[in-house]
Amino acid sequence: MPFVGRSFRALSVVLGMSVLTVGVQASEDAVRKGMEAFIGAPAVDSVAKTPYGGLYEVVLKSGELVYTDDKVSFIVDGRVIDAQTRKDMTQARLNQLSAIDFASLPLDQAIKQVKGNGKRVIASFEDPNCGYCKRLGKELAQMKDVTIYTFLYPILSPDSTTKSRNIWCAKDRAKAWNDWIVDAKVPAASECDAAAVDRNVALGQKLKINGTPTLFLADGSRIGGYVPAAELEKALSAVVLK
Known part of the structure; x- marks a missing residue:
């Protein structure tokens, strides 16, 4: 009988977890429907409940991240900050969502240094x-022990x-790039098969790159906008490859 009791309790836990999972899924589905009804289009990519005040995270197909409740009675377009850790949870999640598979990048379409x-x-x-790209170029020129692929x-x-x-199309692409981006020397007119540039534009659109500079580190993490060399050094030190 004790064994039967233990088995029954274990079965109850499993059934309870199943009911909870179904409940969460039902709520997420309801939030998706409510958000898409509000927007007027099937614009939601994913919905997940957060541990913060009953909020649901809604990721839109545009890449935007907003929050709402289980009834979609309000929508929050802003940041969630963890009061204990002071961590910007919204930015952390956006970084996670915007990460890529670095190995999938067609590096032959980039200038290598x-x-x-x-x-x-x-x-x-x-x-x-891009003015900020020129500022970034001066920062990258100071860095050591790094391989830079410029698309x-x-x-x-x-x-x-x-x-x-x-x-x-320059004979020395890296020199032509640095001459322009760092020293403002206009690149000489040259002709060749420059289809790689067009492919880069298509690739950037696929990766939802809406501004320059946009950087990716070897772990796939994305850095949008200009960063000074000191901050980039910190980001590189934090890279952990699986």
Whole structure:
């Protein structure tokens, strides 16, 4: 009989967990339907309950992250900060959602530069007419023991495309890029098969890169916007490869 009792209790726990799972799923489905009814389109990518005040995290197909309750009676477009750890949970989640498989990047479409032992790796998507890319270029020039893959990503103007093509077609692409981005020496006109530039634009759109510079580290984590060398060094030190 004691064994039967233990078995019954174990079965009750399993059944209880199953009911809880179904309940959570039902709530998430209800939130999805409510959000899409509010938006007026099937725009929700995922819904998950958070441990914060009964809020549900709603990830939209646009990449945006908002919060609501189980009845979609309000929508919060802002940051959730953990009061104990002071961690920006929204930014942490966005970083997780925007991470990529670094190994999937077509590195042959990028300008490669190896500094020192080149053990640390960065991939950047940059527009030659981007002011923050020029600031980043000066920071990257200071760094050591790093391999940098620069994807020419002309999205700001037709002139961006012209400069990108001329840089890609230069005899020494890395020198042409640095001459322009660091020293403001206009790249000489040159012709070649520059289809890689067009493929970079398509790739960037697929990765939802809406601004430059956008950087990716070897673990797939994304850094949007300009960062000084000191901060980039910290980010590189935190990279853990699986």
